[in-house]
Amino acid sequence: MLNFIWGGMLILGIIWGLCSGKSAEITTSLLNGGKDAVNLAITMAGIISFWCGIMKIAEKGGIIKGIAKRLMPVMKFLFPQVPKNHKAMQYIATNLAANFLGLGWAATPAGLMAMKELQDLNKDKTIASRAMCMFMIINMSSVQLISVNIFAYRAQYLSQNPSEIILPSIIATCASTIAGIVAALIYERRFGK
Amino acid sequence: MRWIIYISQMLMPLTVFSVVMYGFLQNVNIYAAFVEGAKEGLETVVGILPTLIGLMCAVEVLRGSGVLEALCRLIEPLISVTGFPVEAVPLALMKAVSSSGATGLLLDIYNIFGPDSFTGRVASVMMGSTETIFYTMSVYFMSVGIKKTRYTLKGALIANLVGIICAYGVVLWVFGR
Numbered sequence: 001m002l003n004f005i006w007g008g009m010l011i012l013g014i015i016w017g018l019c020s021g022k023s024a025e026i027t028t029s030l031l032n033g034g035k036d037a038v039n040l041a042i043t044m045a046g047i048i049s050f051w052c053g054i055m056k057i058a059e060k061g062g063i064i065k066g067i068a069k070r071l072m073p074v075m076k077f078l079f080p081q082v083p084k085n086h087k088a089m090q091y092i093a094t095n096l097a098a099n100f101l102g103l104g105w106a107a108t109p110a111g112l113m114a115m116k117e118l119q120d121l122n123k124d125k126t127i128a129s130r131a132m133c134m135f136m137i138i139n140m141s142s143v144q145l146i147s148v149n150i151f152a153y154r155a156q157y158l159s160q161n162p163s164e165i166i167l168p169s170i171i172a173t174c175a176s177t178i179a180g181i182v183a184a185l186i187y188e189r190r191f192g193k
Numbered sequence: 194m195r196w197i198i199y200i201s202q203m204l205m206p207l208t209v210f211s212v213v214m215y216g217f218l219q220n221v222n223i224y225a226a227f228v229e230g231a232k233e234g235l236e237t238v239v240g241i242l243p244t245l246i247g248l249m250c251a252v253e254v255l256r257g258s259g260v261l262e263a264l265c266r267l268i269e270p271l272i273s274v275t276g277f278p279v280e281a282v283p284l285a286l287m288k289a290v291s292s293s294g295a296t297g298l299l300l301d302i303y304n305i306f307g308p309d310s311f312t313g314r315v316a317s318v319m320m321g322s323t324e325t326i327f328y329t330m331s332v333y334f335m336s337v338g339i340k341k342t343r344y345t346l347k348g349a350l351i352a353n354l355v356g357i358i359c360a361y362g363v364v365l366w367v368f369g370r
Contacts (some may be wrong), residue, residue, distance in 0.1 A: 001290065001291060001327075001328065002291060002293070002294070005287075005290065005291050005294050006247060006248065006251055006294075009251035009252065009254065009255050009294075010250075010251050010254055012255070012260055013251070013254035013255045013257070013258040013260050014254060014258065016258045016259060016260045016263075017254070017257060017258025017259065017260075020258070020259055022257065022258055022259060025257040025258065026254055026257050026258055028257060029250070029253035029254045029256065029257035029258075030250055030253070030254060032253055033246065033249040033250030033251070033252070033253040033254070034246045034249070034250055036249055036253075036300070036304075037242065037245040037246040037249040037250075038242070038246070040245065040249075040300070041238055041239075041241075041242045041245060044238050045234075045235055045238045045239075048234045048235075048237065048238050049230075049231040049232075049234035049235045049238070050231060050234070051234065052230040052231055052233050052234025052237070053226070053227035053228065053229075053230035053231035053234065054208070054209055054212050054213070054227065054230070055212070055230060056226045056227060056229055056230025056231075056233070057212050057213065057215075057216040057221055057223050057226045057227055057230070058212045058215065058216070059226075059230075060216070060219075060221045060222075060226045061212075061215050061216050061219035061221045062219065063212070063215065105233075111333065112332075112333065112336050115333050115334075115336055115337045116336070116337055118337075119337040119338075119339070125338065125339075126338070126339060126340045126341060127339065127340070127341040127343065128334065128339050128341060128342050128343050128345060132334075132339065132345075133342070133343055133344055133345045133348065136329075136330060136333060136334075136342075136345045136349070137345060137348040137349050137352060139329070139333075140324040140326055140329050140330070140349045140352065141324060141349065141352035141353070141356065142324075144321060145204070145208065146204060146205060146208060147320065147321045149296075150299075150317050150320050150321060151205070153296075153299065153300060153303060153308070154303070154308040154317060156303075157300070157303035157304065157307065157308045158307075158308070159307075159308035159309050159313075160309055161198070161202070161309070162308070163201050163202050163204070163205055164198045164201050164202065164314075164368075165201065165314060165317045165318050165321075165364075166201040166202075166204050166205070167197045167198075167200050167201040167204065168197065168201070168314075168318050168360075168363045168364060168367050169317070169318045169321035169322060169360075170321075171359065171363050172318050172319075172321065172322035172356055172359040172360045172362075172363050173321050173322040173356060175322070175355055175356065175359040176322050176323070176352045176353065176355045176356030176359065177352065179351055179352050179354075179355035179356075180348055180349065180351065180352030180355075183344075183347070183348040183351040183352065184344070184348045187343075187344035187347065187348060191343060191344060
């Protein structure tokens with residue numbers, strides 16, 4: 001996918017620029033892009049390392065497990081087909097809790113394990129089950145408490161108040177998650193089974 | 194809507210405070226854990242740097258050559274009625290396909306309009322409320338050999354669309370134009 005996107009952007013940009021006589025601008029762009037990226041990485045290194053350190057403390061203290069446990073009542077409502085104490089439930093809850101904290105490296109393995117467990121429960125192994133569709137939709141629209149990357153980017157570009165968008169982001173992403181869940185419930189009814 | 198901005202500013206310090214406090218109470222070796230995590234974080238940043246360089250160069254070329262401008266002029270008539278910032282449309286489309294590509298476009302918006310502009314704020318919020326649907330779906334479903342994904346894509350697209358609209362609505366409500 002990125003082969004086409006990245007290659008396409010460069011090829012299209014260079015052809016377009018050469019045709020409109022902007023070869024000097026393109027040269028500047030090529031030189032600046034890399035420089036900006038390195039500058040950004042320096043800002044990010046400080047903010048993200050600090051944040052990852054804090055999150056490691058949370059992880060070691062068992063906060064993922066704690067949040068996952070709190071999610072259980074909601075999970076029963078969202079995944080009525082999955083038995084209450086099934087491993088799939090734990091993996092799904094871990095995935096959502098890790099996503100909430102922005103811990104991508106903990107979220108993905110748990111998510112893939114959840115899919116494996118859901119596949120065990122699935123009758124037709126080539127068609128996604130209800131629970132899988134619901135899980136994927138929630139996983140893809142999941143709520144994140146603080147997206148520290150955006151915070152770092154905003155700081156690098158001299159925002160007066162990099163953190164001002166945190167609560168607005170939470171509101172918007174909650175709305176998208178709720179919309180996803182409602183859509184999934186409606187489709188479940190319509191598609192039957 | 195000052196209170197929303199106020200809570201936003203409180204969230205990060207409060208999270209750090211609660212986590213450190215929680216770590217203390219749970220008898221976690223907090224400093225060692227912090228250093229371990231910070232090292233991982235540093236490695237993450239170094240790891241994404243090549244991607245960042247590649248995509249920021251590509252986006253700068255798109256900007257410098259005038260392609261982005263032409264694209265925005267093309268979609269402007271369709272979108273201007275809604276008041277949605279035109280420059281955020283390429284970002285919204287890119288986000289569904291590639292997260293790093295979207296980061297490149299986001300940084301371009303910050304560079305051109307500034308992170309505190311209306312467009313910059315909508316773009317910031319949108320990055321959090323939308324997701325790289327196609328990539329995530331293929332990774333997860335392929336890992337277990339599912340061929341028919343039924344209504345997953347439709348549901349995720351609806352969630353994304355609501356995320357985009359809400360990003361616009363919330364920024365308009367909290368910050369105004």
